[in-house]
Amino acid sequence: MGLNNMSASPSDSPLSPLERLQLLVPGFRGYKIKDLIRQDDFLVRQAIVQSLEEAARLLEEQAAEKAMEDPLSAAVQEYERLLSELRSLTLDIKSAPMGDSGMHDRFKLFPEDLEKIVQYDLGLVNAARAILDGARARREPAALIGMIRELRNRFNERSKLLIPGPLR
Numbered sequence: 001m002g003l004n005n006m007s008a009s010p011s012d013s014p015l016s017p018l019e020r021l022q023l024l025v026p027g028f029r030g031y032k033i034k035d036l037i038r039q040d041d042f043l044v045r046q047a048i049v050q051s052l053e054e055a056a057r058l059l060e061e062q063a064a065e066k067a068m069e070d071p072l073s074a075a076v077q078e079y080e081r082l083l084s085e086l087r088s089l090t091l092d093i094k095s096a097p098m099g100d101s102g103m104h105d106r107f108k109l110f111p112e113d114l115e116k117i118v119q120y121d122l123g124l125v126n127a128a129r130a131i132l133d134g135a136r137a138r139r140e141p142a143a144l145i146g147m148i149r150e151l152r153n154r155f156n157e158r159s160k161l162l163i164p165g166p167l168r
Contacts, residue, residue: 021122031114044121045093048155051128052090055135055144059083062138078141085148086131093155113161120158127151 015023018030025047031040063079070076128151134144 017122018118021118021125024122024125031117044125045096047125048128049090049093051125051132052086052093055128055132056083056086056090058132058135059086059144062135075141082141082145082148085145089148089152089155092152096155096159117158117161120154120161124151124154124158127154 021044022028022030025043028040028043031037059079059082063076063083066073066075066079127147131144131147131151134147
């Protein structure tokens with residue numbers, strides 16, 4: 001599953017995107033409670049990070065196998081590039097500012113904004129899981145790098161949604 005299909009169509013599940021995200025991210029409340037926006041944001045990012053860290057672990061094992069076969073092969077270099085991109089993205093997601101960065105005291109996040117955030121979150125969690133599935137399936141490093149870059153772009157877009165409209 002690529003990132004082009006980050007949010008499943010309504011026919012794929014009888015559940016709403018919010019309900020699906022609540023199933024994928026234990027403790028997620030859907031940004032419904034003003035004071036818990038940062039906590040929900042943290043839970044979503046933690047779910048993404050867990051999938052990416054597990055993918056990195058699997059890819060490190062695969063890189064080690066390639067290095068044992070031929071330490072100077074181009075495949076080893078590809079895995080190193082892949083792991084570098086994956087680690088960088090994981091770090092960026094971990095260190096991103098929390099939730100709405102305290103702006104909800106001055107600006108209101110409207111339900112349509114929260115709905116967009118939930119859609120992005122569901123897509124991001126699914127994309128991180130797709131990267132993990134790709135690592136498990138031993139997909140080519142180039143394909144996984146493309147998925148990682150798409151996830152980074154979508155995460156950056158999603159971060160903008162947490163900034164109130166007048167400041168975007």
